[in-house]
Each structure stands twice: as C-alpha cells, then as structure tokens.
Amino acid sequence: MSGEVKKVTVFIMGQKYEVPEGFTILNAVEYAGYQLKRGVGCREGFCGACATVYKLPGDYKLRGGLACQTVVQEGMYIAQIPFTPAQKATYDINDLEPDVTTFQKLYPEAFRCLGCNACSKVCPQEIKVMDYIQAIMRGDIALAADLSFDCIMCGLCAMRCPAEMAQYNIALLARRLYGKYMMPKPEFLEKRLKEIEEGKFDKEIEELMKMDRESLAKKYSERDINFEIT
Numbered sequence: 557m558s559g560e561v562k563k564v565t566v567f568i569m570g571q572k573y574e575v576p577e578g579f580t581i582l583n584a585v586e587y588a589g590y591q592l593k594r595g596v597g598c599r600e601g602f603c604g605a606c607a608t609v610y611k612l613p614g615d616y617k618l619r620g621g622l623a624c625q626t627v628v629q630e631g632m633y634i635a636q637i638p639f640t641p642a643q644k645a646t647y648d649i650n651d652l653e654p655d656v657t658t659f660q661k662l663y664p665e666a667f668r669c670l671g672c673n674a675c676s677k678v679c680p681q682e683i684k685v686m687d688y689i690q691a692i693m694r695g696d697i698a699l700a701a702d703l704s705f706d707c708i709m710c711g712l713c714a715m716r717c718p719a720e721m722a723q724y725n726i727a728l729l730a731r732r733l734y735g736k737y738m739m740p741k742p743e744f745l746e747k748r749l750k751e752i753e754e755g756k757f758d759k760e761i762e763e764l765m766k767m768d769r770e771s772l773a774k775k776y777s778e779r780d781i782n783f784e785i786t
Contacts, residue, residue, distance in 0.1 A: 564630040581608050581623035581634055595638035601625045601680070604710030607637045620678040620712040640711025642722030645729070654737040656695035663726045666692055668719040675713035675723050681706050685713045685723050692730060700727060701734035 562577045568588055575584040582599065586592060597605030606623035613631035623636060645662035652658050659666055666689055675685035688703035704727035714722040751757065764772065 564628055564632075566628050566631070567633045569635055570633075575628060577628075579628050581610070581621070581626050581628055581632075581636075582606055584628045585623065585634070585636070595623070595636040599624045602708055604708035605638070607640065607710040607712050607715075608634060609637060609712075609715070610634045618716075620680070620716065622680045622710065625680065637711065637715065640715050640722075642711060642714045642725060644722065644725045647729075649732050649736050652733060654697055654733040656692070658733065659692050659726065659729070662729065663721065665719060665721040666723075666726050668721065669693065670719055672718060674716045674718065678712045678716045680710065680712065681708060683707055685727075688727055688730070689721075689723055692726060697730050697733050698738055700730040701738075704728075704730060 563574045564577050566573055566575055566584055568585055568590070571588075573584070573588040575587050579587060582592075582596060595606050595608075597603035601622050601624050604622070607620065608623040608626065609618055609620050610626070611618060611633045612629060628634075643665075647662060669686070669689050671686065671690070673686045675689070676683065676687070679685050683706055684703050688700040691697075691699040691703065704724075707724055707727055709724045709728070711722075711724065713724060717723065764775075767775070
C-alpha cells in the first residue's frame with residue numbers, strides 16, 4: 557500500500573514490538589508506549605542519560621550506545637541502563653596533589669587495567685578510554701584530562717570493564733586536578749572577577765534589572781561587541 561510505514565520487529569525489555577523503521581531506540585521505546593522518566597535527557601546525544609545495551613540476531617556481542625542516537629534494527633533486543641552503579645570517591649580537591657599517588661589512593665582499581673580496550677570500543681563518543689586510563693597510570697594527568705574531555709559519563713565503559721573500574725569517574729578526577737592545579741591561569745578572568753567583587757559593574761547591573769524585556773532585547777541586539785581585553 558502506497559505511503560505505508562515500514563516497520564521492524566524489536567524486543568524492548570523482552571517484550572516484542574513493531575516500530576517504524578529508521579526510529580532511534582528512544583523513539584521506538586516511546587512509540588511502544590513507555591513513558592520515560594529516567595533514561596532520557598537532552599535527546600541530542602550529549603548528556604549521557606540514555607545509555608542502552610542491545611544484541612542483534614546471530615551476534616553474540618553485547619553492544620552499547622545512546623538511545624537517542626542508535627537506530628533500531630530488525631530483531632534487536634534492547635534494554636536501557638538509566639544508571640550504572642559505580643564507585644565514586646569522595647574528596648576535597650583542595651587537599652589533593654596532582655600526581656599518580658592521588659589515583660592510587662582514591663581509585664586503586666584503575667591500576668588493574670587489562671588493556672583489553674573494551675571501554676573504548678563501547679564508548680558512544682569514540683573516546684580513547686583505555687588510553688586515558690593508561691595515561692593516568694603513567695602519571696600524565698594533562699593527557700588524561702585532554703583525552704577524556706568529551707566524556708558524557710553515560711557509564712557504558714564501566715559496565716563493560718573486566719577490571720571493574722568506573723573509568724568516567726576516574727577521568728572526572730583527572731580533569732578536576734588539571735583545572736585546579738595545572739591549567740594555565742586565566743589572567744583576564746581573574747581580573748574581571750576582582751572587578752566584579754569590587755562593585756565596578758553594580759550600577760550597570762541595577763539599570764539592567766530595572767529594564768523590561770523589550771528594552772533588554774533592544775539593548776542586546778544593539779550592543780557593541782568588543783573582543784579587546786582591557
């Protein structure tokens with residue numbers, strides 16, 4: 557019949573459904589009648605809330621992806637993982653040293669890495685997860701922070717790790733240490749914060765707070781964009 561929507565068969569949490577071909581897993585789950593309160597977020601692939609595992613017919617592999625990005629396939633078996641239980645160390649960043657001993661103390665499991673690369677293979681952001689863990693083991697925190705920068709903390713890497721570590725939490729510590737102790741100081745930002753604390757912009761802020769929406773929009777569109785650092 558002309559115009560008829562082609563459908564594929566999928567299994568969501570073990571239950572069989574017919575859903576339109578070309579749907580993402582997220583679309584398919586909602587089409588099947590599920591009301592998502594967890595396991596859904598930005599819907600664009602950058603929040604990590606919709607981590608999903610699935611298997612395909614005739615394929616022994618357990619695959620992972622984000623439900624908002626992964627397109628359904630015929631015979632796909634789907635299960636969403638709204639949260640991956642993973643140990644997260646408690647610490648005060650001001651009390652830590654930016655070196656490998658901090659990770660040995662807070663995340664000793666990182667040093668059990670087998671080098672299997674399962675974490676990198678499952679990452680929906682194609683991050684070199686194993687590489688940043690290896691960098692941490694060598695004490696190269698700057699490299700680990702750089703390699704893990706695009707991490708959305710979906711938890712899929714931790715779920716596939718035979719060494720049972722939470723790579724994304726370990727990477728978070730690396731980025732925090734880098735930002736606190738190793739990143740070049742933003743002199744302009746420090747200067748601007750000092751000016752704010754001293755009240756340099758108080759009068760302008762008060763004037764803006766008294767303006768109506770239309771006046772604010774007009775002022776914004778007519779603003780003079782000056783990138784010169786003063």
